[in-house]
Structure formats: C-alpha cells, structure tokens
Amino acid sequence: MxxxxxxxxxxxxxxxxxxxxxxxxxxxxxxxxxxxIRFLLRGRQPSPEAVAQVTEQYGLDLPPWQQYxxxxxxxxxxxxxxxxxxxxxxxxxxxxxxxxxxxxxVMAGSLxxxxxxxxxxxxxxxxxxxxxxxxxxxxxxxxxxxSFVGSIVLIAVFAVQLGWFPSFGSGDGGxxxxxxxxxxxxxxxxxxxxxxxxxxxxxxxxxxxxxxxxVATSRGLKRGTVIRRHVFRNAIxxxxxxxxLLVAGLLVASSIVESAFGxxxxxxxxxxxxxxxxxxxxxxxxxxVVTAFVVVNAIIDILEPxxxxxxxxxxxxx
Amino acid sequence: MTTPTxxxxxxxxxRAHPANATFLVSIGVVALMTLAAIFAPFLAPYDPDQxxxxxxxxxxxxxxxxxxxALGRDILSRMMFxxxxxxxxxxxxxxxxxVLGILLGLLAGWRGGWIDAVLGRIFDVVFAFPSLLIAIMAxxxxxxxxxxxxxxxxxxxxxxxxxxxxxxxxxxxxxPYVSAYRVQGxxxxxxxxxxxxxxxxxxxxxxxxxxxxxxxxELAALSFLGLGVQPPTADWGAMINEAQxxxxxxxxxxxxxxxxxxxxxxxxxxxxxxxLSDRIGGAIA
Numbered sequence: 001m002x003x004x005x006x007x008x009x010x011x012x013x014x015x016x017x018x019x020x021x022x023x024x025x026x027x028x029x030x031x032x033x034x035x036x037i038r039f040l041l042r043g044r045q046p047s048p049e050a051v052a053q054v055t056e057q058y059g060l061d062l063p064p065w066q067q068y069x070x071x072x073x074x075x076x077x078x079x080x081x082x083x084x085x086x087x088x089x090x091x092x093x094x095x096x097x098x099x100x101x102x103x104x105x106v107m108a109g110s111l112x113x114x115x116x117x118x119x120x121x122x123x124x125x126x127x128x129x130x131x132x133x134x135x136x137x138x139x140x141x142x143x144x145x146x147s148f149v150g151s152i153v154l155i156a157v158f159a160v161q162l163g164w165f166p167s168f169g170s171g172d173g174g175x176x177x178x179x180x181x182x183x184x185x186x187x188x189x190x191x192x193x194x195x196x197x198x199x200x201x202x203x204x205x206x207x208x209x210x211x212x213x214x215v216a217t218s219r220g221l222k223r224g225t226v227i228r229r230h231v232f233r234n235a236i237x238x239x240x241x242x243x244x245l246l247v248a249g250l251l252v253a254s255s256i257v258e259s260a261f262g263x264x265x266x267x268x269x270x271x272x273x274x275x276x277x278x279x280x281x282x283x284x285x286x287x288x289v290v291t292a293f294v295v296v297n298a299i300i301d302i303l304e305p306x307x308x309x310x311x312x313x314x315x316x317x318x
Numbered sequence: 319m320t321t322p323t324x325x326x327x328x329x330x331x332x333r334a335h336p337a338n339a340t341f342l343v344s345i346g347v348v349a350l351m352t353l354a355a356i357f358a359p360f361l362a363p364y365d366p367d368q369x370x371x372x373x374x375x376x377x378x379x380x381x382x383x384x385x386x387x388a389l390g391r392d393i394l395s396r397m398m399f400x401x402x403x404x405x406x407x408x409x410x411x412x413x414x415x416x417v418l419g420i421l422l423g424l425l426a427g428w429r430g431g432w433i434d435a436v437l438g439r440i441f442d443v444v445f446a447f448p449s450l451l452i453a454i455m456a457x458x459x460x461x462x463x464x465x466x467x468x469x470x471x472x473x474x475x476x477x478x479x480x481x482x483x484x485x486x487x488x489x490x491x492x493x494p495y496v497s498a499y500r501v502q503g504x505x506x507x508x509x510x511x512x513x514x515x516x517x518x519x520x521x522x523x524x525x526x527x528x529x530x531x532x533x534x535x536e537l538a539a540l541s542f543l544g545l546g547v548q549p550p551t552a553d554w555g556a557m558i559n560e561a562q563x564x565x566x567x568x569x570x571x572x573x574x575x576x577x578x579x580x581x582x583x584x585x586x587x588x589x590x591x592x593x594l595s596d597r598i599g600g601a602i603a
Contacts, residue, residue, distance in 0.1 A: 016439075017442060017443055017446060020439075020443045021443055021446055021447070024443065024447075025455075028455060028459060029459070031459060032459050032460065140588075141585075144531075144581055144584045144585045144588060145581055146535035146536075146538065146539060146580060146581075146584070147539070148538070148539045148542045148543075148555075148558065148577075149558075149577040149578075149580055149581055152558060152562070152565065152573050152574065152577050153574070153577065155565050155566075156565055156570045156573070156574065159566075160565060160566060160568055160570075161568075167565075167566060168566075248446070248447075248448045248451070249448055252448045252450045252451045252454075253450075255450075255454070255543070256539050256542065256543065259542075259543055260542075260562070270454065271454070271543045271544070271545065273458075274454055274457055274458045274545055275544060275545070277458075279458060282454075282455065282458040286447075286451060286454075286455055289448075289451060290446050290447055290451075293446055293448075294446050
C-alpha cells in the first residue's frame with residue numbers, strides 16, 4: 001500500500017515536472033519580441049502558403065493557452081508539426097535519425113558502465129595505494145578533456161594518422177555501423193566514465209569501512225563474496241542515481257560528437273536545425289531530451305527500494 | 319561553545335596548508351592567459367585576421383611559432399585574441415549566476431516555507447535542462463553569438479549556486495550567533511545580508527570557480543558547433559570548428575592548439591577550485 005502510494009507520488013511529480021518543462025519549451029517562443037510569423041519564418045520567403053502553414057501549425061490565430069493545448073494535444077498523438085527545412089513531418093525527420101543516436105548512446109553507455117565501474121572498483125579496492133592514486137589521476141585528467149576536444153584528438157590520431165577507424169558517417173548498418181561508431185562512442189563516453197568511476201570509488205570506499213563488512217570478513221567469507229554481496233550491492237544506490245543524471249548530458253553531448261564525426265543523429269539534427277532556423281524541430285528535440293531525462297530519473301527513483309531495500313526502510317522510519 | 323565564524327577560519331587556513339606547486343602553477347597559467355587576453359593587441363606578433371597566402375598551413379617556424387591556419391593566419395596571434403572571448407564569456411556567466419544564485423538561495427534558505435518550496439520546484443525544472451541545451455535553445459530564439467548563450471548559461475547555473483547557498487544558509491540560521499543578533503534586536507534582513515552571507519560566501523566562491531571550467535568548455539563547444547562566436551572572429555572554439563576540415567588532410571595544428579589551450583585552462587581552473595574548496599572545507603571541519 002505504502003509502496004503503491006509512493007509510486008503514485010513519484011508519478012505525480014514526474015507529470016508535474018514534464019508539464020512545467022513543456023510550458024517552458026512552448027512559451028520560450030514568446031520571449032522573442034515582435035511578430036511570431038516573422039520569427040518562425042526568419043531567413044525564408046514569407047510566401048502566403050508558408051504563412052498559412054505556420055499559422056495553422058502553431059494555431060497563431062488562437063489565444064496563447066489554446067495554442068499550447070493544441071500543441072500538447074498534437075504531441076501526445078505523435079504530431080510535432082512540420083519541419084521548415086525538410087518540408088516533412090518533424091516526427092518523420094527525427095524518426096529517421098533516431099537509430100544512429102540510440103546506437104551511439106548505447107555503445108557509449110556500455111563503455112561508461114564497463115570502464116567506469118572497473119576504474120571505480122579497482123581504485124576502491126586499492127584505496128590509498130599507488131593504483132588508487134594512479135586511477136584517480138587518470139580519471140581527473142580524462143575529465144578535463146571536453147568531448148569536442150576528445151573528438152578532434154581521436155580523429156587526428158586514430159582516423160587520420162593511424163587510419164584504423166573512419167572519421168565520418170555512420171556506415172551501412174550492422175557491424176559496419178558499430179565500426180563507424182567506435183571513435184564517436186569513446187569521445188562521448190570519456191567524460192562520463194570519470195563521473196561513474198569517481199562515484200563508484202567513493203561509494204565503495206564508504207561501504208568498505210563499514211562494520212558489516214568487517215563482520216563478514218571475520219566470519220571467514222571469501223574476499224570475492226564480501227566484495228560482491230556486501231560492498232558492491234550496498235554501493236550501487238549512488239551509482240544508479242548518478243547514471244540517471246548522466247542521461248541528459250549524454251544526449252546533449254551527442255550533438256557535439258555527432259557534429260564532429262558527421263553522424264546523422266538527432267544531436268547533429270538539433271545543431272543543424274538551429275543553424276537553419278527550423279524552430280519546430282528544435283522545440284521537438286529539446287522536449288524529447290528533457291522528457292528522456294525526467295522519465296529515466298523517475299524510473300530509477302521508483303525502482304530504488306527494490307534495488308536497495310534500505311532506502312525504503314529509511315523512508316518508512318521517517 | 320565558541321565556534322569561530324567561517325570567515326575567520328578561512329583566513330587562518332592557508333597557514334595550515336603550505337601552498338603546493340600544482341596550485342601555484344595553475345594560478346600562473348590563468349594569470350598568463352588573462353594577461354595575454356588583455357594585452358593581445360600589444361603582444362600578438364600579427365593581426366589575428368591577417369591572411370598570408372604565402373604561408374598556408376605552415377608548421378611552427380621562427381616567423382609563426384605555432385604555425386598558421388588554412389588561410390595563413392598566425393595561430394599564436396589568434397590564440398591571444400581568442401583568449402578574450404574564451405575567458406570573458408565564462409567570467410560573465412560565473413559572476414551573474416553566482417549573484418543570482420546567492421540571492422535566490424538566501425531567500426529560500428532564510429525565509430523557508432512556501433518560498434523555499436516554490437523555488438525548489440523551479441530549480442528542479444531547470445535542472446532537467448542541461449546547461450548546453452538551454453544555451454542551444456537560446457541561440458535558436460535569439461540568434462548566434464555570445465550574448466544569448468551567456469545569459470542562458472547564467473540562468474542554467476544559478477540553481478546550482480542557489481541550492482548550495484540555500485543549504486548553507488539553512489544550517490547557519492540555527493547557529494548561536496544568529497539568535498544572539500536576534501536577541502539584540504537586529505533585523506532578519508540585516509543578519510542575513512551582513513552576517514550570514516559573508517560567512518557562506520567563501521564556499522560558494524570555491525564552487526563557482528569550479529563552474530568556470532565547465533562553462534568555458536561548454537561555451538567553446540557551442541562555438542565549435544558554429545552556434546557561438548562566429549568566424550572570422552578569433553575564438554578558441556570557432557578556431558577548432560574552422561580547422562576541422564583540415565584535419566583529414568593531416569593539418570592538426572590549427573585544431574589541436576586551441577583544443578590544448580581549452581584543456582589547460584580547464585585543468586588549471588579546476589585545480590584552483592579544488593584547492594580553494596579543500597582549504598575552506600578543512601576550515602569548516
């Protein structure tokens with residue numbers, strides 16, 4: 001019962017945040033002074049058809065709150081309006097480019113999970129020793145390299161100088177696409193490996209110092225078992241929380257990496273749409289990124305008591 | 319129990335921590351970059367926009383220490399002028415987000431109640447928008463350049479400062495010195511602004527120093543994407559953007575030099591920020 005009420009509360013908070021975010025995304029346009037038609041058709045021929053289309057799409061002849069309602073109603077049915085640069089539905093344009101971004105984020109996410117966890121665990125188990133300090137220094141150095149710098153360096157070294165990997169495009173699908181996404185996913189993952197690695201380390205170190213770990217060790221349990229069952233299991237909460245926070249960062253950073261490597265994903269589409277004054281597409285992608293971030297964090301928040309029962313017990317005691 | 323105020327402890331702290339070499343080098347690096355930016359017109363060997371068709375993509379030579387780019391412009395001179403936008407942008411963002419964040423955080427932490435709840439909800443919504451996304455959105459609305467992104471990022475970073483300020487102020491409020499002033503009849507606003515604020519400012523300052531590095535990287539990324547400072551203006555991010563085409567041809571220098579500069583400044587600023595928050599953190603503990 002209490003679990004149900006808790007989930008309902010979280011869902012309510014999720015919907016409220018999404019609602020407020022959608023208000024922000026929609027009404028941001030009203031910050032621009034002057035005629036909305038002139039804003040939306042900047043850099044384009046304001047032909048009667050174009051004016052009619054934009055007026056219809058944004059419901060510009062309606063009062064603002066009705067404009068918002070019809071916009072939201074459209075989005076809930078998958079209708080994000082029409083792209084001004086492609087003369088296609090925004091949903092079609094985004095749909096075509098989504099697979100590349102998903103592939104990139106999945107590959108980068110795997111790298112982040114593998115190397116972030118390994119770095120954090122290795123450092124924590126050797127805390128205070130050489131290996132710990134070396135790992136931390138390495139992570140700090142990696143963390144100082146922004147993804148656009150990482151992209152440039154990877155292209156220069158591994159694509160141009162050594163010729164091991166392609167520097168442009170996403171390939172012909174399947175294994176070729178994976179091959180094309182190797183360098184971009186490394187560039188995208190690097191900064192986030194640092195965050196996951198550091199959180200994993202500090203969370204593990206905290207658990208290693210706890211009494212229950214000493215008790216488990218003194219009972220004669222194998223070190224591997226203690227680490228797995230008593231240290232890592234308890235340390236996983238903060239790691240998950242940080243992973244949730246990374247989602248938005250990953251999606252936004254993918255716009256940098258996709259642009260650097262010439263990948264046709266939604267990140268480079270966002271940049272290109274800003275460049276070509278295609279506001280409907282910009283609005284749709286911003287809303288998608290924010291929604292992905294809020295939803296993923298809500299899921300992690302809701303699942304937490306099942307992953308880490310202590311958090312539920314703590315909440316109940318309060 | 320007399321606990322010295324934070325400001326007193328911070329002033330005492332440096333003696334306990336001998337200055338370490340990395341910290342001093344970092345301060346030196348930032349000072350050097352700042353001087354190069356301010357005095358670029360006097361220090362730069364060439365006009366940053368001067369095209370030399372006889373020296374396209376020249377490597378490092380006595381005439382061009384860091385080589386030239388695809389148009390034969392001197393990279394060292396462009397780096398010096400580029401340091402202006404590279405450092406000024408983050409400085410404006412850090413100062414304005416800190417001021418805005420402190421005001422909002424002080425309001426939320428000192429007043430509490432519904433103001434705190436409403437502000438907290440607003441911060442949550444802003445947190446759902448990554449700062450770079452807000453900056454990109456601002457460019458989509460108000461056009462390319464440095465102005466819209468700087469304003470947008472100031473708003474994006476303010477909630478981080480505000481949340482920190484709020485928690486610090488909330489814990490200061492229950493300290494004995496606050497009630498002591500209250501008993502003496504000082505107004506709440508006076509205590510908050512003249513006594514509590516100076517006590518929490520050092521911690522916030524250290525955090526804002528760390529923000530400087532992130533903002534610098536993000537604004538450079540924006541110029542790299544072609545949405546920030548526009549070519550031909552010399553700017554580190556824009557220089558990398560322009561030099562990208564030459565990478566495939568093996569001309570690394572025009573892209574690598576500004577890229578390395580970004581990393582160096584970010585590292586230096588982070589070292590300074592970490593050291594400051596260590597000193598202040600040590601003073602509190």
